Amino acid sequence: xxxxxxxxxxxxxxxxxRRLQHLAAEGVEKVSSxxxxxxxHLTDAQVRKDLAHFGQFGQPGVGYRVGxxxxxxxxxxxxxxxxxxxxxxxxxxxRALLRYKGFRQRGFEVVAAFDVAxxxxxxxxxxxxVRHIDELPDACREHxxxxxxxxxxxxxxxxxxxRLCRAGVLGILNFAPTTLNTSAGVAVGLVxxxxxxxxxxxxxxxxx
Amino acid sequence: xxxxxxxxxxxxxxxxxRRLQHLAAEGVEKVSSxxxxxxxHLTDAQVRKDLAHFGQFGQPGVGYRVGxxxxxxxxxxxxxxxxxxxxxxxxxxxRALLRYKGFRQRGFEVVAAFDVAxxxxxxxxxxxxVRHIDELPDACREHxxxxxxxxxxxxxxxxxxxRLCRAGVLGILNFAPTTLNTSAGVAVGLVxxxxxxxxxxxxxxxxx
DNA sequence: CCCTGTGAACCTGTTCACAGCG
DNA sequence: CGCTGTGAACAGGTTCACAGGG
Numbered sequence: 001x002x003x004x005x006x007x008x009x010x011x012x013x014x015x016x017x018r019r020l021q022h023l024a025a026e027g028v029e030k031v032s033s034x035x036x037x038x039x040x041h042l043t044d045a046q047v048r049k050d051l052a053h054f055g056q057f058g059q060p061g062v063g064y065r066v067g068x069x070x071x072x073x074x075x076x077x078x079x080x081x082x083x084x085x086x087x088x089x090x091x092x093x094x095r096a097l098l099r100y101k102g103f104r105q106r107g108f109e110v111v112a113a114f115d116v117a118x119x120x121x122x123x124x125x126x127x128x129x130v131r132h133i134d135e136l137p138d139a140c141r142e143h144x145x146x147x148x149x150x151x152x153x154x155x156x157x158x159x160x161x162x163r164l165c166r167a168g169v170l171g172i173l174n175f176a177p178t179t180l181n182t183s184a185g186v187a188v189g190l191v192x193x194x195x196x197x198x199x200x201x202x203x204x205x206x207x208x
Numbered sequence: 209x210x211x212x213x214x215x216x217x218x219x220x221x222x223x224x225x226r227r228l229q230h231l232a233a234e235g236v237e238k239v240s241s242x243x244x245x246x247x248x249h250l251t252d253a254q255v256r257k258d259l260a261h262f263g264q265f266g267q268p269g270v271g272y273r274v275g276x277x278x279x280x281x282x283x284x285x286x287x288x289x290x291x292x293x294x295x296x297x298x299x300x301x302x303r304a305l306l307r308y309k310g311f312r313q314r315g316f317e318v319v320a321a322f323d324v325a326x327x328x329x330x331x332x333x334x335x336x337x338v339r340h341i342d343e344l345p346d347a348c349r350e351h352x353x354x355x356x357x358x359x360x361x362x363x364x365x366x367x368x369x370x371r372l373c374r375a376g377v378l379g380i381l382n383f384a385p386t387t388l389n390t391s392a393g394v395a396v397g398l399v400x401x402x403x404x405x406x407x408x409x410x411x412x413x414x415x416x
Numbered sequence: 417c418c419c420t421g422t423g424a425a426c427c428t429g430t431t432c433a434c435a436g437c438g
Numbered sequence: 439c440g441c442t443g444t445g446a447a448c449a450g451g452t453t454c455a456c457a458g459g460g
Contacts, residue, residue: 006428006429006430007429008428008429008430009429010407010410011403011407013406013410014400014402014403014406014407015387015403017406018385018400018402018403019387032440032441032442033441033442034441039387040387041387043430043431044441044442045430045431045432045433046430046431048441048442048443048444049429049430049431049443049444051442051443052442052443052444056442056443057442058441058442058443059437059438059441059442060436060437060438060440060441060442060443061437061438061439061440061441061442062438062440062441062442063440063441063442064442076410077406077409077410077413078406078409078410078412078413079406079409083405083409085405092303092304092307092308093304093308095300095304096300096301096303096304097401099300100300100301100401102385102401102402103401103402103405105402106402106403106405106406107406107409108402108405108409146412147405147408147409147412149405170412171408171409171411171412172408173404173405173408177226177310179223179227179247179248179249187408187411187412189404189405189407189408191399191401191404192222192226193305193308193310193311193399194222194226194310194311194313194314194316195219195222195223195226195314196381196397196399197291197293197311197314197316197355197357197381197397198221198222198225198285198286198287198314198315199218199219199222199397200355200379200380200381200395200397201285201286201287201291201315201316201355201379202218202221202284202285202286203379203395204286204354204355204378204379204395205285205286214450214451214452216450216451216452217451240418240419240420241419241420242419251452251453252419252420253452253453253454253455254451254452254453256419256420256421256422257421257422257451257452257453259420259421260420260421260422264420264421265420266419266420266421267419267420267459267460268418268419268420268421268458268459268460269417269418269419269420269459269460270418270419270420270460271418271419271420272420
């Protein structure tokens with residue numbers, strides 16, 4: 001518990017959380033590192049080590065109580081409270097994310113969407129109405145927004161990031177295939193859809 | 209060049225490829241490991257090491273020729289030829305991916321889309337018409353499809369994966385928040401949108 | 417002199433194996 | 439006896455630093 005947790009371990013925390021939610025929904029009350037690991041194609045030692053970075057959650061001889069571990073993981077990942085999120089760029093992908101039901105269940109709520117195209121302003125997708133990007137600072141302050149999703153074209157992504165930084169956002173999930181430069185203290189996550197396929201292409205090519 | 213390449217290195221190859229495409233489009237002809245690294249927030253040594261796993265591509269004292277490195281990276285990642293891809297699940301996300309223009313430029317072409325809902329069958333999104341999932345085996349053989357994208361609800365994802373394995377697909381990019389069990393030799397990539405936000409949430413929470 | 421390619425040193429993350437507790 | 443938590447051993451990646459080529 002002393003040193004900082006390895007980044008790969010934090011990624012796996014999300015997997016554990018997702019699996020535990022599933023188990024909880026099925027009414028399962030306890031789970032061993034072994035069974036948790038098997039369902040995710042990991043090893044039991046890995047699961048225990050990962051969790052041990054953050055504290056002691058299990059009972060020797062018994063396993064982990066699903067409900068309490070779920071709670072702990074949410075607290076660790078910061079999703080014990082709901083985060084308000086904005087979406088910048090209302091193209092096909094942005095619209096899909098506006099309507100994506102998976103966010104809410106995991107502690108994220110999309111509270112506003114922005115675009116530059118006049119034709120889109122005022123339109124409603126999911127439960128949010130599209131606003132002009134100039135209203136971003138006001139909206140972020142109004143809703144106390146810390147996280148944003150960027151789904152604009154690559155050429156516009158840096159400008160979007162700049163605006164978000166100025167609006168006080170602390171984390172940006174970037175779907176545009178560009179590297180963003182942000183103010184210190186602003187975290188950036190990348191989802192590169194083509195790159196994800198490329199990784200598969202590489203693996204398949206090497207197995208053939 | 210000797211041992212297998214580290215997985216993280218292969219992920220970065222995608223970043224290099226993307227950046228090189230950008231440079232090529234701007235007419236830049238040569239690039240140093242230093243400048244490539246800086247634009248991606250990496251170190252020059254890292255770039256050189258990563259590339260060295262696959263051969264020698266640079267000229268000491270000069271750098272890398274953009275065009276030839278681009279070609280080499282495409283060959284390594286397997287995208288020097290276009291992959292035909294199918295999308296299973298035509299919800300909001302599936303539709304967005306059907307119309308996503310970023311795939312084509314990186315060597316992927318969506319050739320068919322499938323769903324179970326009768327109301328969607330026959331509808332056209334992007335340039336592809338939605339077909340019933342029972343036609344998947346025929347369509348995969350017809351177009352010689354090796355890669356698939358799964359955008360069905362979590363409950364249906366394993367069934368989709370089973371069908372794809374039986375249809376001879378070798379790589380699956382899974383957008384459903386579940387772990388898929390596949391036949392040996394079938395690669396699986398995961399894009400978990402909520403998990404991506406969770407990682408940001410964690411980082412922001414620890415910086416605050 | 418600038419830049420690549422690379423062994424060697426270093427650091428980070430994973431696996432092992434077992435002590436200890438219910 | 440089963441299962442967690444954890445130091446110790448190991449493996450995997452990254453950074454350093456420099457030899458060598460244009």
